[in-house]
Amino acid sequence: MDDSLLLPDVSDESFMRLALREARKALAAEEVPIGAVMVHDGKVISRAWNQVETLKDATAHAEMLCLTAAQSAVGDWRLDGCTLYVTKEPCPMCAGAIVHCRPSRVVFGCSDPKAGAAGGWINLLQSNPPLNHACEITSGILAEECLFMIQTFFREAREKKKENPRREYRFEEGE
Amino acid sequence: MDDSLLLPDVSDESFMRLALREARKALAAEEVPIGAVMVHDGKVISRAWNQVETLKDATAHAEMLCLTAAQSAVGDWRLDGCTLYVTKEPCPMCAGAIVHCRPSRVVFGCSDPKAGAAGGWINLLQSNPPLNHACEITSGILAEECLFMIQTFFREAREKKKENPRREYRFEEGE
Numbered sequence: 001m002d003d004s005l006l007l008p009d010v011s012d013e014s015f016m017r018l019a020l021r022e023a024r025k026a027l028a029a030e031e032v033p034i035g036a037v038m039v040h041d042g043k044v045i046s047r048a049w050n051q052v053e054t055l056k057d058a059t060a061h062a063e064m065l066c067l068t069a070a071q072s073a074v075g076d077w078r079l080d081g082c083t084l085y086v087t088k089e090p091c092p093m094c095a096g097a098i099v100h101c102r103p104s105r106v107v108f109g110c111s112d113p114k115a116g117a118a119g120g121w122i123n124l125l126q127s128n129p130p131l132n133h134a135c136e137i138t139s140g141i142l143a144e145e146c147l148f149m150i151q152t153f154f155r156e157a158r159e160k161k162k163e164n165p166r167r168e169y170r171f172e173e174g175e
Numbered sequence: 176m177d178d179s180l181l182l183p184d185v186s187d188e189s190f191m192r193l194a195l196r197e198a199r200k201a202l203a204a205e206e207v208p209i210g211a212v213m214v215h216d217g218k219v220i221s222r223a224w225n226q227v228e229t230l231k232d233a234t235a236h237a238e239m240l241c242l243t244a245a246q247s248a249v250g251d252w253r254l255d256g257c258t259l260y261v262t263k264e265p266c267p268m269c270a271g272a273i274v275h276c277r278p279s280r281v282v283f284g285c286s287d288p289k290a291g292a293a294g295g296w297i298n299l300l301q302s303n304p305p306l307n308h309a310c311e312i313t314s315g316i317l318a319e320e321c322l323f324m325i326q327t328f329f330r331e332a333r334e335k336k337k338e339n340p341r342r343e344y345r346f347e348e349g350e
Contacts, residue, residue, distance in 0.1 A: 057243055058252035058275035068232055077233035092299050092306070093271025096292070100233035100268060115305040117271070122297070124267050130290040131267070 010042040012085070012107050016141045019085045019109070022049040022062060023149055029054055033149045036066035036086040038079070038103070045082070046070040062086060063094035067101050079103040087146040089116035089139065095124035099131045107138040109146025185217040187260070187282050191316045194260045194284070197224040197237060198324055204229055208324045211241035211261040213254070213278065220257070221245040237261060238269035242276050254278040262321040264291035264314065270299035274306045282313040284321025 015037055022035025026049035034050040048065035052058055063086050071077050083105040090098060090108065095117035098106060112120045118137055119125075128134035190212055197210025201224035209225040223240035227233055238261050246252050257278040264283045265273060270292035273281060287295045293312055294300075303309035 052252060056250060056252050057246050058277075059239065059242060059272045064234065067234060071232050075231060077227060077231050091271060091275075092292075093268055093275060096266060096268025096271055097234045100266075102233075117267075121305055130296055 008042060010039075012138060012141045015039055015044070015083075015085045016087070016107065016109055016146075018044060018047065019062075019087050020142065020145060020149070022047050023087045023146070025049040026051070026062070027149065027153060033153050034062045034086065034088050036062040036084060038066050038070040038073075038082050038084050040070075040074070040079075040082045045073040059093065061091065061094050063090050064097055067097055070103075071101065077101060083107060085141075087142075088112060088150065089118050089120050090125075091115060092117040092122070092124060096131075098135060099124060099127075099133045102133045103135060105136040105138065107141055109139075109141055110143045110150070111139060183217060185214075187313060187316045190214055190219070190258075190260045191262070191282065191284060191321075193219060193222065194237075194262050195317065195320060195324070197222050198262045198321070200224040201226070201237070202324065202328060208328050209237045209261065209263050211237040211259060213241050213245040213248075213257050213259050215245075215249070215254075215257045220248040234268065236266065236269050238265050239272055242272055245278075246276065252276060258282060260316075262317075263287060263325065264293050264295050265300075266290060267292040267297065267299060271306075273310060274299060274302075274308045277308045278310060280311040280313065282316055284314075284316055285318045285325070286314060 018037045019035045023033040026035060027033040031050045031053050036048050037044050038046040046066050046069035048062050048069060050062045051060040070079055079101045082103040084103050085107045087109040089112040106118060106125055115121050117124045125135045125137055193212045194210045198208040201210060202208040206225045206228055212219050212222040221241050221244035223237050223244060225237045226235040245254055254276045258280040259278050260282045262284040264287040281293060281300055290296050292299045300310045300312055
């Protein structure tokens with residue numbers, strides 16, 4: 001028997017699948033489907049999905065909630081050695097928060113060339129200096145699945161908007 | 176009698192004094208002394224002080240807590256028509272969060288030419304586009320008092336650090 005079958009799958013793809021599972025929770029709640037997990041020593045220490053509408057809080061992006069939960073899990077704001085997996089490139093707020101919390105790596109699915117802050121529009125994760133931390137970045141992990149989920153959401157949202165024109169989503173279409 | 180004496184003081188200075196009062200609460204808790212208040216129609220709807228160490232959460236800047244509390248107060252993530260007063264120029268995380276929540280104005284005390292994101296280093300509050308909101312900015316309100324409090328904190332922190340070298344603060348000295 002191949003011993004590798006007994007080992008846990010700690011590949012970037014396997015953790016991005018868990019982030020996608022979080023994104024599906026957002027989708028079920030009619031939120032823009034973005035999910036995140038934080039990993040330390042090959043183990044998930046926090047997971048979260050975008051809850052802007054659910055919490056009526058425009059700062060409740062998946063990354064923010066995942067960072068806060070990870071800090072609770074380790075009992076410290078320093079997330080050295082951790083890797084954040086998120087289905088979409090972080091926005092400036094989330095990238096700024098990531099730098100404050102200092103995970104070692106950020107792995108994301110689809111890019112956001114328009115307003116992303118991990119290289120798409122600007123790169124706050126690797127500005128060091130002036131920001132006092134830099135993260136290793138890996139992009140494009142399961143990018144098509146991550147993007148497809150977001151695109152599908154906005155296509156359906158356009159249809160629903162015909163029924164309820166006042167509904168507005170916190171992410172720009174196409175992000 | 177001068178009728179103006181009966182009117183509430185809705186000047187930028189008066190609200191910045193309230194933000195400074197919040198900053199003093201941070202100081203009393205041995206946090207970097209930064210405070211914020213959110214104002215709508217001349218009334219304070221939320222107030223907060225930096226609680227990074229207290230909450231063990233590197234994202235718990237005064238602005239973030241003030242935005243979240245303001246959203247709770249109005250029952251919506253949209254803060255149109257609101258003005259955020261904060262004693263120091265917002266960092267990229269906070270500026271990104273402000274843009275998501277859409278207050279109309281941001282008024283700050285001292286600038287952060289090194290890493291500020293309201294014109295000091297970059298300007299995320301007026302990037303529109305690509306970010307989908309822009310705020311009016313007023314800077315320099317009670318700047319000396321705001322800066323003096325932060326500088327005093329760091330001077331005292333240097334002395335305390337001699338006693339406890341492991342203590343580290345989430346803001347860079349001189350910010």
